[in-house]
Amino acid sequence: MADNFTSVTYDDQYILMVNRLKKYFPIKGGMVSKTVGYVKAVDGVTFNLRRGTTMGLVGESGCGKTTTGRTILRLSGEKTGGQVLFNGQEVYDLSARELRKLRTKMQIIFQDPFSSLSPRLPVGEIIGEAVREHGLVPAAEFDDYIDHVMDQCGLQPFHKDRYPHEFSGGQRQRICIARALALNPEFVVCDEPVSALDVSIQAQIINLLKELQEQHKLTYLFISHDLSVVEHISDTVGVMYLGNLVEYGATDDIFSHPLHPYTEALFSAIPVPDPNAKMNRIVLQGSIPSPANPPAGCKFHTRCEKCMECCKTTAPEWKEIEPGHFCACHLYDDVRESNA
């Protein structure tokens, strides 16, 4: 892959440009902890994220959605390859001091509101710690500022002195959101923010995220395995399979005419709340292969209905099939020729 690597140049309209990003985790084995292989958690992911929009990232568990989110934020050590440009700045070229500054601009909301809040800190401190640490507001205005942030996220000022265990799941997720927003970020990675919540609470949190996006012109990377939620909140959607993006495009395009067979199968598996809905479901056989030892060629070929001979040997290329609609599949090999 390194041979045909071309670095991208910064384009003003994109807050985030990810180019062939790779993140491998070594597998240690043997007596002396030798590296015996790699788990290719993220294996060449490319997308551009426009300012003020939401990108949904969907896929089965273990396909590398979360690792992608964390790698973009430089939260899981060094990347293995590729580029992450945030506002034109390569995130991995920054010194520790510069990175610290950038941290206020990129935030993350974690999946599990039960384990991502320190049980020993009162809520006001959880939300305010980073604000004080980065010196974002003068000490005199600090309390007012925290009250203001909490109010925006639907928390009452008297909640400030309470501890996380006194809150329900939905409230805790609000605290997590307030913590991320207190730093006035431009870009927020939402890592399955609603999966641990009940349906009625889910709706509250989704509405809150949308409101805050409008107020603060936020850009979200919304990671979720719940496709209906992703369709509701996202402007663009990326579908991941085994460390690769297999399809990326505008939400409407992806949901109305998915190109990749995996996307099709994934969407046909969504249960529809209508007892008489007749669906011709594509039931994928087997489960997702191990990312430590992915199949040769197209990684999806072991489960694909439309598998051809070439799929087993050569990996398909990532290309723009329609304007703004990317896909990596041999089914569209000839399309490229007509476009190019």
Place this chain on the structure above:
Amino acid sequence: MANRKNDGYLSARESRRISRENRRITNAYEKQRKRRNVPEAEYTTAMRDPNNAVEFDNLHTYFFTDAGTVKAVDGVSFDVPIGKTVGVVGESGCGKSVTSLSLMQLLQRPQGQVVDGAIRLNLGDKAYDVTKTPNEILQHLRGNTISMIFQEPMTALNPVFRIGEQINEVIALHDGEGKSEDEIRKRSIELLEMVGIANSEGVYMMYPHELSGGMRQRVVIAMALACNPRVIIADEPTTALDVTIQAQILDLLRQLKDRINSSIMFITHDLGVIAEMADYVVVMYAGRVVEKGTAEDIFYHPAHPYTIGLMASKPVVGKKIDKLYSIPGKVPNPINMPNYCYFKDRCEMQVAPCAGEYPCEIRLSDTHTVSCYRYYEGKDGEGNG
């Protein structure tokens, strides 16, 4: 101080008093339960309708905790007909799981007790009330007649035993009379094949950690179906799984149900899954059934404001909406339930009588009932009914 009381604050003294009181109550129940040689007549009953596999009749299951009595299930009645699937929907803490655990009699005792009501289990020629059945008899019913698929396949399997041993144990305990070890082994492998595990002999020798989530759920299903039970309780069997695996498991459950003609009580909070699986739907809220009916009744003519809210708050693929409906407020504290309709404080369709006591069940059609004042006829139903 008054403010603290509302938060559920208890003084140590108050807490001690409650726990003494609880001990007195639970000891009485436990004594009743631990008698030996209970005559069969005491727990034999008759089904209201012989076509039902299970009838829940006004079930009350309470938990006597040191903070007060939690009415986890507070007057639940519904039927599970033979060969049908009944879906139970509701948010966490609404009593879905406790209802199913009451049927299995696997409640955390002594705190958890069935204090009132009956659960009638159809055994063909006779019927038992499982709430009164002594433990030795229940041991034979569990696994053979009723069995349960648990929510988390990761925790439902024992990590230190091989898959094969764990399935063998089920067969040996419930259905193993006169079977040799070889026969049991053969049956286990047959079960693994039945749930769609290709490498059944290999998986037989594996440990749970070697399997993926979907495979583990298949093993748990194989264990539950080992003795061809009449009633299967599936407690959120697909919640921990991906959509593609979920589709596989739902397919499998449907096929297997038809093959052994059993009834399924399907517990989930996912309305999409319910629509796909269930013939009848029961909607629970805060320990009570607020609405029940056929799947068509519930999905096409939802009547209770909670059901309507639940449907509106879930985004549906292909339907564009700007803002999701969200039910305001939260579930009331289970220790201090109000004495009016439990949903009133969150309800946006209130009518005047809502301030009165908890509404009783109203029949909208032969199959469809709802507990809501908006459907009381003859009474002054002013408002937006």
